[in-house]
Amino acid sequence: MSEFIGAPATTWNRVEHEDMKVKDWIVPSFGKLTEGFDIVITGIPLSRSSISASAASEYPDFFRKSWQFFSTYSIDDNVDFRHLHVADLGDVKMHGTNILQCHTNIERAMMDIQIYCPNSFYVQIGGxxxxxxxxxxxxxxxxxxxxxxxxxxxxxxxxxxxxxxxTNGTPIRQLLDTGVVRGEDVYNIGLHGFYNAPSLIKAADEYGVNRITLKQFRKNGAEQQIAEVMNSLKEKVDIVYVTVDMDVLDITYAPGVPASTPGGMRSDELFDLLYEVGKYDFVYGMDFVCLDPHRDSREQQTVKTGVYAFLTVMTSRFVHLYSEKNTVTM
Known part of the structure; x- marks a missing residue:
């Protein structure tokens, strides 16, 4: 058990049957940390620290609600990934007003999760x-x-x-300033347009942050781009953490993102990149952040895009890293 994690608002029960939905597949394990899961999911419902007005704190709940719209079968890979053992651990408890206390709770919850689920792949839904x-x-x-x-x-x-x-404008700077990560070990993919001030480019240069613009990625393609990044990282680091800010998507594809912009990535491009990321066993965990369901279209277009992105990583890991479980094909 972790005192920093509680049950979420939306819950589903695992039900084994032929045509499983994602809601039937993921095991509810709220606050009960245990070994044996390939992947563990944690909601982090925090948005008070957002620079733009945002209800991103609501996304973990909407993320779970959307599980009913997806199956565990991928037609692109012709596999059913239901044999991955995936648990929903619930939501990290947030303080009503104190952002630093919220961050402390996140840190302590993440410590507990790693201790009690030591062999899992860690997925965080922000926030x-x-x-x-x-x-x-x-x-x-x-x-x-x-x-x-x-x-x-x-x-x-x-x-x-x-x-x-x-705030949500400083997470990488916080890690660099405190020496938690090195600038040369950060690779930002998808930068585009007119949304980064010269002072930020200067800071990136000073820290040595690797910048890959959307134009550069499109010239290389997803497989080559991720292979280059991962091969470079493998020479320097032990493990990799992936963070997906949904504002990387073009505003047309992500109406539910407060900071979404014209000129961004298409959703299929993000899916292709994440599929490639899922192939690498030294990727330790990841998060999906900055999605406000209340800004979304009536059909919850962006919420569903976020779930699709998550399932893309799950499919890739199942196909490429869990070959002993890869027994369900059609």
Whole structure:
């Protein structure tokens, strides 16, 4: 048990049958941390630290509600990944007003999860992007390993903490300033347009952050781009954490993202990139952040895109890393 994790608002019960939905597949294990799960999911309902007005704190709940719309069968890979053991651990408990206390709770919850679920792949559903800093702090503290970051984002998230505090604009800067990660171990993919100030480019240069623009990625393609990044990281770090800021998507594909912009990534491009990420066994965990369901379309277009992105990673890991479980094909 972890005192920092509680049951979420939306719950489903696992039900084994021929045509399983995602809601039937994931095991509810709220606050009960245990070994034996390939993947564990934790909701982090925090958005008070968002620079833009946001109800991203609601996304973990809407994420779960959307499980009913997806099956455990991938037609692209012709596999049913139901044999992956996946648990929903519930939501990290948030303080009503104190952002630093919320970050402390996230860090302590992540420590507990790693202790009691030591062999799992860790997925966090935010919440705004500020949650990434306490998660990565907990990972480095627990493992003692050198951690690299692959960041899908429109923004560098390198605002100065002195002026901006522990917000969704500063998670990478927080980790760099405190020496938790090194700039050379951060790869930001998807930067585009007119959304990063010169001072942030200067900071990226000073820290040595690797920047891959959307145009560069499109020239390389998903497989080559991720292979280049992962091969480079493998020479330097022990494990990799992936953070997906949904504002990397073009506003047309992500109406539910407060900071979404024109000129961004298509949803299929993000799915292709995440499929490639899922192939690598030294990827330790990941998060999905900055999605406000209340800004979304009536059909919950962006919410469903986020679930699809998550399931894309699950499919890739099942196909490429869990070959002994890869027995269900059609």
């Amino acid at each position: 705004d992007h500020s949650i990434t800093a306490p998660i990565v702090r907990a990972i480095t503290q627990h493992t003692g390993k050198r951690v690299g970051i692959v960041q899908f984002d429109t923004h560098l998230d390198l605002r100065a903490t002195e002026s901006d505090g522990p």
